[in-house]
Amino acid sequence: MADVLIADDSEFMRNLLREILEEDHEIVGEVENGVEAVEVFKEQQPDLVMMDIVMPIRDGIEATDEIKSDNPGAHVIMCTSVGQEEKMKEAVKAGADGYITKPFQKPSVMEAIQDVVPS
Amino acid sequence: MKVDVQSLGTFNELAHEGAQEATGSLAQMTGMEAEVEVTKISLVDRTDVGEELGSDQFVGVSFDFEGALAGETVLAFDEPSKETITEALVPGDEADEAMARSSVEEIGNIMMSGFIDGWADYLGATIDHSPPTYIEREGADVLPAAPAGSERDHIFVFRSQVEWVDETICFYIYMLPEYDSLTGLLGEHADAESDAIPIEKLETFNRMTRSGTQTAAENLGMMAGVDVEAEVTRISFAPIEDVPKQVGTETYVGTVVEFTGLPSGFLLVLFDEPSAINVAEALMPVDPDGEGLTDQHTAAIEELGNIMTSGFVDGWANVLQQSVEHTPPRLVHDMGRAIIDPLAAQLGQHQRHAFIIDSRMQTESLAFESEILALPNEAELRQALQELQVDRADQTEADVEQIF
Numbered sequence: 001m002a003d004v005l006i007a008d009d010s011e012f013m014r015n016l017l018r019e020i021l022e023e024d025h026e027i028v029g030e031v032e033n034g035v036e037a038v039e040v041f042k043e044q045q046p047d048l049v050m051m052d053i054v055m056p057i058r059d060g061i062e063a064t065d066e067i068k069s070d071n072p073g074a075h076v077i078m079c080t081s082v083g084q085e086e087k088m089k090e091a092v093k094a095g096a097d098g099y100i101t102k103p104f105q106k107p108s109v110m111e112a113i114q115d116v117v118p119s
Numbered sequence: 120m121k122v123d124v125q126s127l128g129t130f131n132e133l134a135h136e137g138a139q140e141a142t143g144s145l146a147q148m149t150g151m152e153a154e155v156e157v158t159k160i161s162l163v164d165r166t167d168v169g170e171e172l173g174s175d176q177f178v179g180v181s182f183d184f185e186g187a188l189a190g191e192t193v194l195a196f197d198e199p200s201k202e203t204i205t206e207a208l209v210p211g212d213e214a215d216e217a218m219a220r221s222s223v224e225e226i227g228n229i230m231m232s233g234f235i236d237g238w239a240d241y242l243g244a245t246i247d248h249s250p251p252t253y254i255e256r257e258g259a260d261v262l263p264a265a266p267a268g269s270e271r272d273h274i275f276v277f278r279s280q281v282e283w284v285d286e287t288i289c290f291y292i293y294m295l296p297e298y299d300s301l302t303g304l305l306g307e308h309a310d311a312e313s314d315a316i317p318i319e320k321l322e323t324f325n326r327m328t329r330s331g332t333q334t335a336a337e338n339l340g341m342m343a344g345v346d347v348e349a350e351v352t353r354i355s356f357a358p359i360e361d362v363p364k365q366v367g368t369e370t371y372v373g374t375v376v377e378f379t380g381l382p383s384g385f386l387l388v389l390f391d392e393p394s395a396i397n398v399a400e401a402l403m404p405v406d407p408d409g410e411g412l413t414d415q416h417t418a419a420i421e422e423l424g425n426i427m428t429s430g431f432v433d434g435w436a437n438v439l440q441q442s443v444e445h446t447p448p449r450l451v452h453d454m455g456r457a458i459i460d461p462l463a464a465q466l467g468q469h470q471r472h473a474f475i476i477d478s479r480m481q482t483e484s485l486a487f488e489s490e491i492l493a494l495p496n497e498a499e500l501r502q503a504l505q506e507l508q509v510d511r512a513d514q515t516e517a518d519v520e521q522i523f
Contacts, residue, residue, distance in 0.1 A: 009447055010422040012402075019404065054425065056447050081338075081429035085517035086442035092522060099519050102426045103342045 002047035002117045003028045007037035007063065008079070009055045013102070017050055017079070020106045025113075034058030038066050041074070048117050051096070053080040053087065061087075061094045068095030075116050079104075123315040124497065126308045127160060127356045128472050131277070133241055134158050138279035138292050140233035141194070145226060149207035151283055157364040158279040159357035159475070162321055164329070165274050167351045169259030169293070177261040179254045180227025184235055187244035188304060190296035191263040192234065194227045200288040224253045234292060242304070262293055273322045275301050320504045321354065323512045327434055328352050328493075330515050332478035335388075335430035335491060342423060343401035345484045352478045359473050362463040365492065366455030371395075372412065374424025374448035375462070378432060381441055381506070382499030385462045386432065387492040388424040388448075389455070394487035395420055401485055417450055424448045431478075431491055434515030439503060462494055470497040 004025045008014050009032045018027055025048075029040040033055045041049060049067065053060040064076045077098035078091045088099055097116045100108060135158035142153045178201040181193040196204065204226065205219040228251045239246040254261055277294040302318055332349035340347040357365075366389065373389035390398060392412065399416035400407060402423065407415050425448045436443040451458045466473055476493035495503075 010418065010425065012418040012422040016404075054429075054445060054447050081426040083429060083433040083517055084436040084442055085522065086436060086440065088517055088519060088522045090442070096523075099523050101519070102429075103338050105341075 001025055001119075002113065003044065005029045005031070005037065005040055005044060005046040005049045007031045007034070007049060007055070007060060008052040009033060010052075013052070017109070020109050021050075021113075024110070032056075034060055034063030037063045041067050041071075045071075048075045048077065048113065050079045051076050053078060053082050053091070061090050061096075064091065064096050065094040077112055077116055079109075123305075124356075124472065124501065126305045128358075129241075129308065130305065131158060131160050131356060131358070131472070133238055134160070134277040134279060134294060137234035137237040138281065140237060141230035141292060142281050144229045144233050145204075148226060148229070149204060151207060151288070153281055153283045153288070156280045156282050157357065157361045158277065159355040159361065161276050161278065161353045161355040162273055162325055163276055163351075163353040164325070167353060168274065168276055168295070169262040170351045172258045172261065172291070174258050176255070176257055178223060179256065179261040180224055180231070180251045181254060181263055182231050182235075182248040182251055184246050184248040186239070186246040187242040188238055188246055188296055189300040190294065192231055192248075192292070192294040193262050194230055194290060194292055195261050196223070196288070196290040200290055203288050220253055224251050227251050227253075231292075234294070263295060273325060274298055316501055316504050319509060320507050323507060323509045324504060325352060325354050327438060327512055327515065328354065328476050328478065330513075331431040331434040332480060332491060334434060334515070335427040335478075336480045338426050338430040339398070339423065339480070339489070340482070342426070343398060343485060345401065345482050347480050347482045350479045350481055352476075355475045355477060356472060357475060359463055359467040359471055362466070362473050362475060362494065363456040363459040365475055365477065366459060366490070368454055368456060370453065371455050371458060372417070372420055372452045373450075373458075374421055374428065375451050375458070376424075376428050376445040376448050378443050378445040380436070380443040381439065381503045382495040384466070384493060384495035384499075386428050386445070386494075387451075387458065387462075387490075388427045389451075389458070389490045389492065390420065390487065394489065397485055397487045398423065398489070412452070417452070421448055421450050424450075427489075427491065431493070433517070435503075437515050437517050438508075438511050439506060440511075459492070459494075466494055466496065473497060474500055 002025045006017050014030045028044045028046050031037050035058045051060040067074050076096050078096045079100045081102040083101045098112045100112050138155045146153050176198045177195045179193050179195045208222040279292040329352040332352050336347040336349045371389040372395035375387050399419040402419045407413050432443045478491040481488045
């Protein structure tokens, strides 16, 4: 079981992710933008961040960059509707460990988590 | 073959003036006041021509024309409009079927002469047209088959929508020029090489747009658990002031994002209200809290708009090997034109005409229709098309496994 922080500006998507994850993992926080994601990461030190890319105030790639710069061992999976190659490369550069494109189903989410945070 | 924006604008204006001339003739004969709502040039897949006519019964008057420009043109009324016009022309019980038909045929003849004459005058040449042919058919069948003699899957269509003041009359004027005839003219009238777009790239872009619509439809289908089909995709060109008329006056719910990169612009995902409720409820894991459009519905629509937007623009970005950024989706819930008005005004600060990318999708298993409308910055779209490598057009999907 991993401690997971969900960062997504969509309440609908946060609910969906929580429903998918809470049976097997502990949800330690839900935030709506990149600034909050960095703050809550520092407080909670979760095992994994499920990070959206397009968010207000600060996007998910910038937040990932800061989290990984300060905590190279942190695990971040980008969980986004963006399927652009250039954006994926930016995510890799920022230190993202995985990438799931929306819409997704539970098996693909669990598989991505298993790849990044083996139980 | 290239087409420049100025020529597209001029030709669109010619079609608009022709439609006004035709409408004026009809108004003069019937005494009913009318106005041309919108005229636009669209580059469409030939199988999509006339899709907006739905399955209603139409009466049409068609003509072939040849000379400086060649092709076919059709004036199409729905059945109730035909009856109203016939009543105005041949009042009372005098209008038997043959008389009704003859009156419509003649009015079509007069109107379409006005439509064609403007083109001939502008081109300083003659355009001859055939006698009118009267047709009664369902939906797009009222239109002629796409002009023969071309193996192309895309054709240019000029379409004017005319509405009557205080009357429930609506009719359409379609002009389907032969591809080579029109593109030859566009090439001859191209004023500035610098803003010319190769037509092949415009066609490729239209195909990419169809692919993006299909991806957005698949995303929606996966979330709602139904099969959704991309129905129509077209690129149109119209004066900026006509852009808000692309959508009706009914109320829509959806999302707007502003995208940056090449090109920049706006992208809207719109549902009519009943469709929005049906789709949102298909996405919700639990029953909604209340009746009508609740916060739960709008939250679902907001996220759906986000995912559909990405599905739509990612293909462009991957083919162009660029990043297209977009803002988080902003929920909109208003009359269609009120949603688009401020966006068109913003674009209108820098351009007189707009390319409008319009896609629609629907499914039989869930009562809904959705429309995706993209309004790119015209100059940047031209630049993007210049940079488009046609042989990369099928590389719309990025390989996550390869990158991670």
